[in-house]
Amino acid sequence: MNNTQPMRALITGITGQDGSYLTELLLEKGYEVHGLVRRSSTFNTDRIDHLYVDPHTPGARLKLHFADLTDASRLVTLIDTIQPHEVYNLAAQSHVRVSFDEPEYTGDTTGLGTIRLLEAIRAAGSDARFYQASSSEMFGATPPPQNEETPFYPRSPYGAAKVYSYWITKNYREAYGVFASNGILFNHESPRRGDTFVTRKITRAVARIAAGQQSELFMGNLDAVRDWGYAPEYVEAMWRMLQHDEPDDFVVATGTSYTVRDFLELSFGHVGLDYRDYVRFDERYLRPTEVDALIGDFGKAQDRLGWTPKVLTPRLAQIMVEADQAALEVEGSRYVDAVQTA
Numbered sequence: 001m002n003n004t005q006p007m008r009a010l011i012t013g014i015t016g017q018d019g020s021y022l023t024e025l026l027l028e029k030g031y032e033v034h035g036l037v038r039r040s041s042t043f044n045t046d047r048i049d050h051l052y053v054d055p056h057t058p059g060a061r062l063k064l065h066f067a068d069l070t071d072a073s074r075l076v077t078l079i080d081t082i083q084p085h086e087v088y089n090l091a092a093q094s095h096v097r098v099s100f101d102e103p104e105y106t107g108d109t110t111g112l113g114t115i116r117l118l119e120a121i122r123a124a125g126s127d128a129r130f131y132q133a134s135s136s137e138m139f140g141a142t143p144p145p146q147n148e149e150t151p152f153y154p155r156s157p158y159g160a161a162k163v164y165s166y167w168i169t170k171n172y173r174e175a176y177g178v179f180a181s182n183g184i185l186f187n188h189e190s191p192r193r194g195d196t197f198v199t200r201k202i203t204r205a206v207a208r209i210a211a212g213q214q215s216e217l218f219m220g221n222l223d224a225v226r227d228w229g230y231a232p233e234y235v236e237a238m239w240r241m242l243q244h245d246e247p248d249d250f251v252v253a254t255g256t257s258y259t260v261r262d263f264l265e266l267s268f269g270h271v272g273l274d275y276r277d278y279v280r281f282d283e284r285y286l287r288p289t290e291v292d293a294l295i296g297d298f299g300k301a302q303d304r305l306g307w308t309p310k311v312l313t314p315r316l317a318q319i320m321v322e323a324d325q326a327a328l329e330v331e332g333s334r335y336v337d338a339v340q341t342a
């Protein structure tokens, strides 16, 4: 590589939770970051707005491009014009429950989207390193602890689509010599987690209940066991995978386990409340097939990438509750301002 040129990365899913943290990390490291953004009738760039500078500004290193993982020819054009050194495929219909409602669309984006991108890399003759956002949901019904050798048994259209993407990534590594790695990430959360994912749904509700703005929280299965880590630490593992001397597959997890009920207890406990006074059951939140327990063994990532998690679930719940309380205060003060100036 020419030393005067910065490293160029292309991130699909840049507007998502992980995409936003990865963008911060890569910009800090001096990369030029290109992000694929879906055209939408309302702005969908909230998570990266703080990083955006007008592209006319000299030295601007974040560049956004309209594209979609369902549009193969656009992906070819983008790879060809950007000539990235690294491609991070984070885009997906990423919600497990929603994948039962939209199974075909989930297969198209979360599954076939990966082959479209890999084919674009091949068609452009690119030697970009490729990261695939694989998921612990691929293990599904296989009991924990799960590591890189654990057989897959997905329990949702989302998990099945991710299994396809996992294998096609591995296949392009073996068939065409693409530097393609799978990060098999267990659940990771943050204040930027989507509002309908269980942890964020809980911490938002806790903030609102503590502020007297909500009185009930409707939940589904409280017995599911998960291994929740902190998203900013997990994007560091993604980057390390592409700096490794050879492509490989890595589990990224904390190795600890908590139930959804535990997460409720931790989050409500943080504001001095008992979750049992507020939580109600709603069967609509149950999935047709549940994943009972996911607990990752991250030994390989620790040995080969030197990666270890620092923030564990109790601290994570605290970070998220505090962030949602702070966000509510800002929202509240904006509302007061609007009323006063109306």
Ligand SMILES: NC(=O)c1ccc[n+]([C@@H]2O[C@H](COP(=O)([O-])OP(=O)(O)OC[C@H]3O[C@@H](n4cnc5c(N)ncnc54)[C@H](OP(=O)(O)O)[C@@H]3O)[C@@H](O)[C@H]2O)c1
Pocket (backbone or CB within 6 Å): 012, 013, 014, 015, 016, 017, 018, 019, 036, 037, 038, 040, 044, 067, 068, 069, 070, 089, 090, 091, 092, 093, 094, 095, 109, 133, 134, 135, 136, 184, 185, 186, 187, 188, 189, 194
């Ligand atoms: N967070 C976790 O615990 C976890 C664990 C394992 C694996 N993963 C996987 O890691 C990746 C990142 O997760 P995340 O939590 O950051 O997900 P997220 O917040 O839901 O972000 C998903 C991103 O994908 C984009 N996207 C969706 N469909 C697209 C399409 N057809 N074309 C282009 N972009 C599309 C979204 O764009 P919009 O903003 O326009 O919707 C968004 O930027 C996902 O692939 C997810 O499945 C996540």
